[in-house]
Amino acid sequence: MLYRESGQFKTSYPADQAIFPIVQDRWGLIAVLVVAYGVVPFLIDDYWSNAVLLPFLCYAMAALGLNILVGYCGQISLGTGGFMAVGAYAAYKIMTTFPNLDFIPVVLAAGLITAAVGVLFGLPSLRIKGFYLAVATLAAQFFLVWVFNKFGWFYNYNATGQITAPPASVFGTLVTGAHTHPAVTYLFCLSFVALFALVAKNLVRNRVGRSWMAIRDMDIAAEIIGVRPLTTKLSAFAVSSFYVGMAGALYFAVWLGSAEPTEAFGIDQSFLVLFMIIIGGLGSILGSFLGAAFMVLMPILLKNVMVDSLGMAAVTAKHVEILLMGVLIIFFLIVEPHGLARLWQIMKEKLRLWPFPY
Amino acid sequence: MARQPIGDVLLKADNISLSFGGVKALSNISFDVREHELAAIIGPNGAGKSSMLNVINGFYHPQQGQITFKGQTRSRMKVHQAAVQGIARTFQNIALFKGMSVLDNLMTGRNLKMHSTMLEQAVYWGRARREELEHRGKVEEIIDFLNLESVRKTPVGRLPYGIQKRVELGRALAAEPSLLLLDEPMAGMNLEEKEDMCRFVLDVNEEFGTTIVLIEHDMGVVMDISDRVTVLDYGRLLAVGTPDEVRNNQEVIDAYLGVAND
Amino acid sequence: MSQDLMFLTETVISGLMAGVMYSLVALGFVLIFKASGVFNFAQGVMCLFAALTLVGLMETFDLPGWVAVILTVAVMAGVAWIIEWAVLRHLVNQDPIILFMATIGLAYVLEGVGDLVWGSDVKVLNLGIPQGAWDWGLDNLNLYVEKLEIVAAVTAGLLVAVLAIFFQKTRVGRALRAVADDHQAALSVGISLRSIWVIVWTVAGIVALVAGVMWGSKSGVQFSLSLIALKALPVLILGGFTSVPGAIIGGLIIGVGEKLAEVYVGPFVGGAIENWFAYMLALAFLLFRPQGLFGEKIIERV
Numbered sequence: 001m002l003y004r005e006s007g008q009f010k011t012s013y014p015a016d017q018a019i020f021p022i023v024q025d026r027w028g029l030i031a032v033l034v035v036a037y038g039v040v041p042f043l044i045d046d047y048w049s050n051a052v053l054l055p056f057l058c059y060a061m062a063a064l065g066l067n068i069l070v071g072y073c074g075q076i077s078l079g080t081g082g083f084m085a086v087g088a089y090a091a092y093k094i095m096t097t098f099p100n101l102d103f104i105p106v107v108l109a110a111g112l113i114t115a116a117v118g119v120l121f122g123l124p125s126l127r128i129k130g131f132y133l134a135v136a137t138l139a140a141q142f143f144l145v146w147v148f149n150k151f152g153w154f155y156n157y158n159a160t161g162q163i164t165a166p167p168a169s170v171f172g173t174l175v176t177g178a179h180t181h182p183a184v185t186y187l188f189c190l191s192f193v194a195l196f197a198l199v200a201k202n203l204v205r206n207r208v209g210r211s212w213m214a215i216r217d218m219d220i221a222a223e224i225i226g227v228r229p230l231t232t233k234l235s236a237f238a239v240s241s242f243y244v245g246m247a248g249a250l251y252f253a254v255w256l257g258s259a260e261p262t263e264a265f266g267i268d269q270s271f272l273v274l275f276m277i278i279i280g281g282l283g284s285i286l287g288s289f290l291g292a293a294f295m296v297l298m299p300i301l302l303k304n305v306m307v308d309s310l311g312m313a314a315v316t317a318k319h320v321e322i323l324l325m326g327v328l329i330i331f332f333l334i335v336e337p338h339g340l341a342r343l344w345q346i347m348k349e350k351l352r353l354w355p356f357p358y
Numbered sequence: 359m360a361r362q363p364i365g366d367v368l369l370k371a372d373n374i375s376l377s378f379g380g381v382k383a384l385s386n387i388s389f390d391v392r393e394h395e396l397a398a399i400i401g402p403n404g405a406g407k408s409s410m411l412n413v414i415n416g417f418y419h420p421q422q423g424q425i426t427f428k429g430q431t432r433s434r435m436k437v438h439q440a441a442v443q444g445i446a447r448t449f450q451n452i453a454l455f456k457g458m459s460v461l462d463n464l465m466t467g468r469n470l471k472m473h474s475t476m477l478e479q480a481v482y483w484g485r486a487r488r489e490e491l492e493h494r495g496k497v498e499e500i501i502d503f504l505n506l507e508s509v510r511k512t513p514v515g516r517l518p519y520g521i522q523k524r525v526e527l528g529r530a531l532a533a534e535p536s537l538l539l540l541d542e543p544m545a546g547m548n549l550e551e552k553e554d555m556c557r558f559v560l561d562v563n564e565e566f567g568t569t570i571v572l573i574e575h576d577m578g579v580v581m582d583i584s585d586r587v588t589v590l591d592y593g594r595l596l597a598v599g600t601p602d603e604v605r606n607n608q609e610v611i612d613a614y615l616g617v618a619n620d
Numbered sequence: 621m622s623q624d625l626m627f628l629t630e631t632v633i634s635g636l637m638a639g640v641m642y643s644l645v646a647l648g649f650v651l652i653f654k655a656s657g658v659f660n661f662a663q664g665v666m667c668l669f670a671a672l673t674l675v676g677l678m679e680t681f682d683l684p685g686w687v688a689v690i691l692t693v694a695v696m697a698g699v700a701w702i703i704e705w706a707v708l709r710h711l712v713n714q715d716p717i718i719l720f721m722a723t724i725g726l727a728y729v730l731e732g733v734g735d736l737v738w739g740s741d742v743k744v745l746n747l748g749i750p751q752g753a754w755d756w757g758l759d760n761l762n763l764y765v766e767k768l769e770i771v772a773a774v775t776a777g778l779l780v781a782v783l784a785i786f787f788q789k790t791r792v793g794r795a796l797r798a799v800a801d802d803h804q805a806a807l808s809v810g811i812s813l814r815s816i817w818v819i820v821w822t823v824a825g826i827v828a829l830v831a832g833v834m835w836g837s838k839s840g841v842q843f844s845l846s847l848i849a850l851k852a853l854p855v856l857i858l859g860g861f862t863s864v865p866g867a868i869i870g871g872l873i874i875g876v877g878e879k880l881a882e883v884y885v886g887p888f889v890g891g892a893i894e895n896w897f898a899y900m901l902a903l904a905f906l907l908f909r910p911q912g913l914f915g916e917k918i919i920e921r922v
Contacts, residue, residue: 139899226441323732329725
């Protein structure tokens with residue numbers, strides 16, 4: 001009977017419009033933040049940072065972005081990898097052109113540049129829908145990766161074709177490059193992602209979010225009510241790409257340190273992020289986080305079990321992972337198309353009645 | 359509250375002709391709707407009733423003829439402009455936003471009245487917050503008016519058909535339209551639900567003074583509540599007049615009522 | 621013929637041949653889309669899977685080619701049945717986009733299974749299809765055309781002819797067309813949707829096998845095959861999702877366009893534009909004709 005909303009009456013619209021109208025949810029969030037900020041930084045080491053926490057945060061950011069486009073606005077995109085590449089290369093070019101710039105404006109600018117590119121590739125969405133659009137975003141994926149491979153300007157004409165993040169700092173503390181502290185990079189990414197998760201939540205519960213969902217659910221009716229399809233769809237592409245671009249910048253500069261377009265930003269990335277939001281929950285901010293966590297942790301767990309415990313060959317384990325990923329996607333789509341976020345909600349609803357369900 | 363007297367012509371359709379490929383959906387239709395009036399369009403299936411509504415709110419572009427609304431004449435118009443001018447509508451087959459709550463559906467109806475920028479909404483501060491709360495208040499009035507309080511936060515996809523029809527009316531009302539187009543608001547309802555819906559339609563007309571154009575198959579309802587009836591048959595205009603005039607029009611009886619009443 | 625014109629002809633022919641391959645994959649898509657409204661993203665991986673199975677059977681059990689082909693067809697039928705039983709059945713009436721994403725999952729499953737069972741190394745497929753240049757063409761017309769490509773074109777033609785007869789003349793074919801037109805109506809006259817789906821996916825599996833064999837013979841059976849097969853998507857956009865002739869002609873256009881662009885435009889922008897040219901062509905095309913070459917213009921109703 002811990003999770004109860006009876007007795008919590010709202011007497012004003014502001015109270016009812018709050019993000020977490022229920023007291024227990026607010027406490028839950030505070031607890032998560034306390035652990036994330038107060039406990040994790042003291043326990044973190046390089047392994048946890050590089051294998052779990054940074055990938056989780058970077059992918060959560062990308063998943064937030066893609067969820068805005070796919071989950072909220074209903075425009076499917078298979079070009080996430082390509083847009084992450086735009087963010088990464090934009091960050092690289094800015095960092096190498098202005099070596100003393102603080103890293104925060106770098107990430108924001110990378111996001112904005114990606115947003116512009118996203119709008120460009122979102123333009124066809126006015127005339128085409130559904131699968132046709134999916135194919136159009138594939139064009140973005142392949143084209144962008146090709147561009148970053150072919151034109152030396154993007155990787156400063158270096159011999160390897162790779163991009164490597166130079167050291168950059170936030171308020172005087174290094175966050176990229178070889179000499180960073182895991183706790184610092186973690187806290188930086190965490191703050192960034194937490195802040196923009198809040199922004200995303202605000203957007204989806206306001207007018208622009210409602211317009212996105214209206215277009216998703218019934219575009220003709222939305223237009224007749226006065227929602228402009230083009231601007232609405234393009235705003236979804238812009239915001240989504242902004243997030244994905246920032247994710248790409250963090251992914252490349254903070255987590256990986258160096259990247260090569262075909263490997264780091266291939267179509268597999270697009271699918272991976274798409275899977276995150278399917279498993280986590282389409283149209284759910286929380287779901288973006290849950291999905292990212294799931295898809296980051298699953299391969300690690302599988303590897304631990306299959307390779308380390310059962311002594312399987314790494315290649316075989318990789319194949320099992322691919323297979324399992326497919327099975328999970330199908331499983332979630334069949335059983336719970338709204339993903340982990342919905343399961344969490346159902347659990348809370350059960351908990352409301354527990355232990356007296358009748 | 360007393361009903362507002364019927365005023366000047368609000369909407370005028372002149373010689374509207376519409377065809378799809380070779381199929382003529384509407385030919386040379388002219389009629390008008392006056393302010394505060396409750397006008398009905400009737401006719402057998404395929405008579406062109408829905409097409410007429412689609413022309414009025416700019417979804418179909420007629421090959422010929424023009425629409426005058428609030429003194430502005432146009433032959434082609436975008437759907438969005440119609441919404442800006444104050445035309446709202448409901449649909450024959452419910453076209454709600456199924457994944458959104460009743461509250462959000464109605465709030466979307468107020469979309470055109472909100473002006474905060476995306477940046478303001480992102481931080482939910484200042485104008486965005488003020489607007490959100492102010493319009494929430496307005497929407498609550500409509501929720502109250504249509505007795506939707508108990509389902510306020512339920513996703514509309516989970517609601518029964520009759521309630522969904524009501525939510526759709528609410529969404530159109532949320533826009534505070536000067537012309538409300540209702541496409542078969544009572545189709546598929548049982549008697550009780552029909553009576554409720556009739557009450558709501560009449561109340562809207564009386565309390566808000568909203569001009570209404572209604573398509574309906576239930577003759578009893580149409581003859582009861584409308585001020586004037588327009589009869590279409592195979593895309594042609596058969597008759598226009600008060601319910602009594604239409605009821606006694608021989609052509610109408612032959613083409614439509616006679617068959618229906620057999 | 622002048623040297624330039626010769627070269628152009630050869631480019632066009634090799635484009636046409638690549639186009640035939642795209643058409644074959646696109647054909648599988650169209651079949652499934654028509655009968656079940658499912659946009660089958662896994663069609664490309666099905667080609668890979670079918671080819672892998674064929675090679676695997678031939679190598680592991682040392683079977684003659686034709687026995688392996690028959691067994692592979694049986695395997696593809698089994699796969700179709702499992703897909704219907706495990707996936708499609710549970711997703712009836714779901715949003716098309718959900719089904720689409722399910723087929724992405726399916727692509728991963730098939731890839732995982734294929735790799736687990738047969739290994740992920742590049743395999744050589746040798747079904748006895750003649751290799752090398754077409755001698756007569758080389759001698760008399762001075763044209764360089766691969767024999768394999770001619771075989772592929774002829775096979776594709778035969779396959780389309782057989783499918784056309786199957787669809788137009790047989791009882792099952794009629795049922796398939798009925799389902800394609802209207803699921804509900806088909807159900808109401810007693811057509812079993814499930815068996816129809818199994819049949820369609822089996823046929824698509826066979827088409828995938830043919831495509832996989834052709835491609836595999838050309839460049840070995842490997843994972844990249846499923847990526848090449850993704851190019852069937854722009855083909856579909858050109859040809860429309862429901863049109864068999866559209867799939868064929870779209871495939872040819874993409875094949876030729878891509879080769880011409882690679883040869884005549886590629887050098888100026890750094891090459892390797894084959895990766896994305898097809899998509900961009902389709903995208904540009906979409907802006908002018910959203911319904912595809914042969915699709916019908918949809919009148920939206922409310």
